[in-house]
Amino acid sequence: MPTIHLLLAEHFKTPGVVMSAHATDASARAEAAELVNIMLKDSGSTGTADASTWERHLAPLQEEHGAAHCYVEITRLDVKAATAEGIEAPEATNDTLSAARRLSWLCAELYHGNAFSKENLWRWHEDAQAAIAKAEGRS
Incomplete structure (x- = not known):
């Protein structure tokens, strides 16, 4: 069954939700890392997230700014x-x-x-x- 990886994100300073669909988990994780790096920069934080560490870098941002408007989520959808x-x-x-x-x-x-x-x-x-x-x- 085909799979889509749906990415949803919101930046703590920019209203609105970012949504994108990806054919692979790797592509979704790469975009997630890019978005987290933007948030890190805008927060004045040091460090750089990559496809394997973006969730670890996101956690302190959520503690600082609140998870309601500072998140990146990837959901796997099996579609017919x-x-x-x-x-x-x-x-x-x-x-x-x-x-x-x-x-x-x-x-x-x-x-x-x-x-x-x-x-x-x-x-x-x-x-x-x-x-x-x-x-x-x-x-």
Whole structure:
């Protein structure tokens, strides 16, 4: 089963959450180390984190700034292959039905925590925008 390594982080000085998906644990750990090194620098701390030590360097930062807004987490997600099986290709005469089917599938995938192709999402977004423009008489 394919695996995605999801990285979530927040810098104690910068509001907002950083989120990235990685195909390998090594890639996620490398980014985690980069983010921790930025926090170390901004905190005036010495030392440099690497892919194997970033968690050890993060702990004192969390004690100093609070873990609620100073964290880096990597979560491993096993995902099943996402396909649009059962969803018909857009029909030129029925864009609304096609868009509704795609939305239904997407909602089901999100509800069940499954991954899906960014390319499919973008293509579907563009198709939906074209259908909206057509319905509004802008095409």
